[in-house]
Amino acid sequence: MANVAIVGSGFIGRAWAISFARAGHDVRMWDQSPAATGGARDYIAGVLGDLVANNLLRGQTVDTVLDRIAVVADLAEALADAAHAQENTTENLDVKREVFTLIDTLAAPETIIASSTSAILPSKFTDRLRGRHRCLVVHPINPPYLIPAAEVVPAPWTSSETVKKTRAFLIDAGHAPLVMKRELDGFIMNRLQGALLEEAFRLVADGYASVEDVDIGLRDGLALRWSFMGPFETIDLNAPGGVRDYVERYQSIYSNIFPQMLRRVDWAGEVMATVEADRRKRLPQEDLGERQVWRDRRLMALAAHKRESDQEFGR
Amino acid sequence: MANVAIVGSGFIGRAWAISFARAGHDVRMWDQSPAATGGARDYIAGVLGDLVANNLLRGQTVDTVLDRIAVVADLAEALADAAHAQENTTENLDVKREVFTLIDTLAAPETIIASSTSAILPSKFTDRLRGRHRCLVVHPINPPYLIPAAEVVPAPWTSSETVKKTRAFLIDAGHAPLVMKRELDGFIMNRLQGALLEEAFRLVADGYASVEDVDIGLRDGLALRWSFMGPFETIDLNAPGGVRDYVERYQSIYSNIFPQMLRRVDWAGEVMATVEADRRKRLPQEDLGERQVWRDRRLMALAAHKRESDQEFGR
Numbered sequence: 093m094a095n096v097a098i099v100g101s102g103f104i105g106r107a108w109a110i111s112f113a114r115a116g117h118d119v120r121m122w123d124q125s126p127a128a129t130g131g132a133r134d135y136i137a138g139v140l141g142d143l144v145a146n147n148l149l150r151g152q153t154v155d156t157v158l159d160r161i162a163v164v165a166d167l168a169e170a171l172a173d174a175a176h177a178q179e180n181t182t183e184n185l186d187v188k189r190e191v192f193t194l195i196d197t198l199a200a201p202e203t204i205i206a207s208s209t210s211a212i213l214p215s216k217f218t219d220r221l222r223g224r225h226r227c228l229v230v231h232p233i234n235p236p237y238l239i240p241a242a243e244v245v246p247a248p249w250t251s252s253e254t255v256k257k258t259r260a261f262l263i264d265a266g267h268a269p270l271v272m273k274r275e276l277d278g279f280i281m282n283r284l285q286g287a288l289l290e291e292a293f294r295l296v297a298d299g300y301a302s303v304e305d306v307d308i309g310l311r312d313g314l315a316l317r318w319s320f321m322g323p324f325e326t327i328d329l330n331a332p333g334g335v336r337d338y339v340e341r342y343q344s345i346y347s348n349i350f351p352q353m354l355r356r357v358d359w360a361g362e363v364m365a366t367v368e369a370d371r372r373k374r375l376p377q378e379d380l381g382e383r384q385v386w387r388d389r390r391l392m393a394l395a396a397h398k399r400e401s402d403q404e405f406g407r
Numbered sequence: 408m409a410n411v412a413i414v415g416s417g418f419i420g421r422a423w424a425i426s427f428a429r430a431g432h433d434v435r436m437w438d439q440s441p442a443a444t445g446g447a448r449d450y451i452a453g454v455l456g457d458l459v460a461n462n463l464l465r466g467q468t469v470d471t472v473l474d475r476i477a478v479v480a481d482l483a484e485a486l487a488d489a490a491h492a493q494e495n496t497t498e499n500l501d502v503k504r505e506v507f508t509l510i511d512t513l514a515a516p517e518t519i520i521a522s523s524t525s526a527i528l529p530s531k532f533t534d535r536l537r538g539r540h541r542c543l544v545v546h547p548i549n550p551p552y553l554i555p556a557a558e559v560v561p562a563p564w565t566s567s568e569t570v571k572k573t574r575a576f577l578i579d580a581g582h583a584p585l586v587m588k589r590e591l592d593g594f595i596m597n598r599l600q601g602a603l604l605e606e607a608f609r610l611v612a613d614g615y616a617s618v619e620d621v622d623i624g625l626r627d628g629l630a631l632r633w634s635f636m637g638p639f640e641t642i643d644l645n646a647p648g649g650v651r652d653y654v655e656r657y658q659s660i661y662s663n664i665f666p667q668m669l670r671r672v673d674w675a676g677e678v679m680a681t682v683e684a685d686r687r688k689r690l691p692q693e694d695l696g697e698r699q700v701w702r703d704r705r706l707m708a709l710a711a712h713k714r715e716s717d718q719e720f721g722r
Binding site: 210211233234238239240241243268269270271272273274276277278280281282283284285286287288289290291292295299300301303304305306307308309310311312313314315316317318319320321322323324325327328329330332333334335336339340343345346347348349350352353354356358359360364367368370371372375377380383384386387389390391393394395397400401404405406 | 525526548549553554555556558583584585586587588589591592593595596597598599600601602603604605606607610614615616617618619620621622623624625626627628629630631632633634635636637638639640642643644645647648649650651654655658660661662663664665667668669671673674675679682683685686687690692695698699701702704705706708709710712715716719720721
């Protein structure tokens with residue numbers, strides 16, 4: 093097991109700490125603002141309690157995992173002998189540049205330095221670093237202790253050794269890394285999500301479907317198969333001869349509608365009144381927090397179900 | 408409980424028969440080709456056996472449900488006193504026109520006539536019918552006895568009474584109808600799936616991601632939340648102030664990448680070699696059938712899990 097540094101102790105930093113400590117690593121968390129780390133361990137203890145109740149701590153107790161997480165007052169201390177450092181500061185290029193310069197200066201030469209950024213390309217804030225070959229993005233879906241996917245995005249100068257080690261480190265911690273061959277705006281998951289959302293907003297804006305209809309179409313339809321197979325395997329199994337057969341049979345349905353997807357709807361424009369009214373009718377603003385708790389409970393139950401199904405039927 | 412006619416006894420017709428019979432309806436199935444109906448009841452009995460083993464028959468026995476399904480030799484007999492007729496013939500406009508003319512002539516005036524077509528707009532084959540006000544599309548995702556979503560698509564002349572009754576009929580049978588306000592190519596689900604697939608093929612064609620990376624991004628990432636919330640509720644819960652707040656914070660990520668989505672990749676072109684090689688490496692051609700059985704078992708387990716989670720945590 094290794095030492096892991098968590099830089100920035102907001103929700104993403106805390107979530108990574110949980111995931112890495114659960115995997116057996118010694119986690120040291122540092123934040124520029126001492127106030128931010130104040131409630132961190134209490135918060136983490138609460139999440140660990142939920143996880144153990146859903147049998148999602150690999151058979152360990154809350155205390156065993158919690159004891160592996162320390163909040164430290166000094167960045168150098170957090171980085172000491174760290175195999176992996178995970179940065180989780182504000183989504184701001186200047187901040188990322190500054191923090192990465194600091195980490196690269198303080199960390200041992202073999203420490204891998206990963207950013208949780210969802211929107212900034214790694215080349216933008218690692219270009220001038222002496223250790224830029226060991227820098228990259230590892231972008232989670234929140235919360236990473238419940239959603240295994242994590243995007244590994246190299247800058248042009250990130251070494252293949254860095255990518256390889258990061259991938260192995262994530263798999264060992266129970267994650268499912270998607271390794272990009274080179275960086276691209278939005279990475280993989282936000283591009284796929286964005287493509288689907290563009291069409292969803294268009295359907296609502298043009299008056300063909302309600303917000304709820306779109307959600308039904310995913311939660312009671314498309315996303316069921318995708319949640320254990322993904323979209324390529326889904327179409328591979330949806331024609332007798334596999335994916336090529338599927339494309340030969342059905343591509344024309346999709347190519348015919350493609351020209352209708354060239355027009356973008358401003359999500360914050362007129363359509364937002366419809367979207368917000370529909371959502372607030374189903375879920376009043378004051379219940380958003382409670383519903384987030386519900387979401388995490390359902391995610392935990394789904395994670396437990398998937399693990400059981402993997403064991404019973406195979407992946 | 409009602410009489411339901413199934414016209415066409417291929418996989419979709421059989422699947423609807425299972426779903427409607429499970430809901431308590433008397434189902435009469437007819438096919439133009441007597442050979443096609445030959446193995447239908449044996450096939451259905453096999454599926455019912457799997458369903459009962461997963462506690463997905465509403466507490467009924469296989470025989471109780473099977474006894475409600477009759478294969479009849481005469482279309483008029485199938486349609487006698489039917490509240491709902493579900494057409495499942497070949498995806499060919501001439502065939503649909505012909506079959507709908509026949510059904511409209513033979514069925515009682517109050518019978519609703521629904522087509523399972525995934526690609527033909529209802530206006531194209533119901534325009535000249537005397538009873539065109541009672542015709543519409545009810546498009547399932549296969550198999551409908553495991554995937555609740557079904558698209559209800561009216562033609563311009565479909566009566567609101569027909570839409571309303573169809574919606575109620577589907578909900579009663581355990582389905583989750585998406586009701587389109589007016590017809591549109593690809594309906595809702597194939598448009599959403601298509602939008603995502605376009606980006607998926609682009610990412611692979613441009614060498615940013617592998618087929619497997621895209622599948623991981625959905626099955627271990629995006630599709631987990633979507634499988635019980637849908638995409639709009641997901642973003643509604645992903646910013647402190649709800650969906651408007653989410654869009655204000657993050658729309659620029661998506662609008663920045665939209666211009667890169669205006670170029671279509673031919674799915675059957677050069678990229679197909681990559682896609683097919685990746686899929687066949689993971690799943691040899693001869694194992695496709697076995698993997699489809701695996702998919703249906705996983706879908707059954709997922710359906711059972713979702714029902715339990717709905718009960719435990721609420722929808």
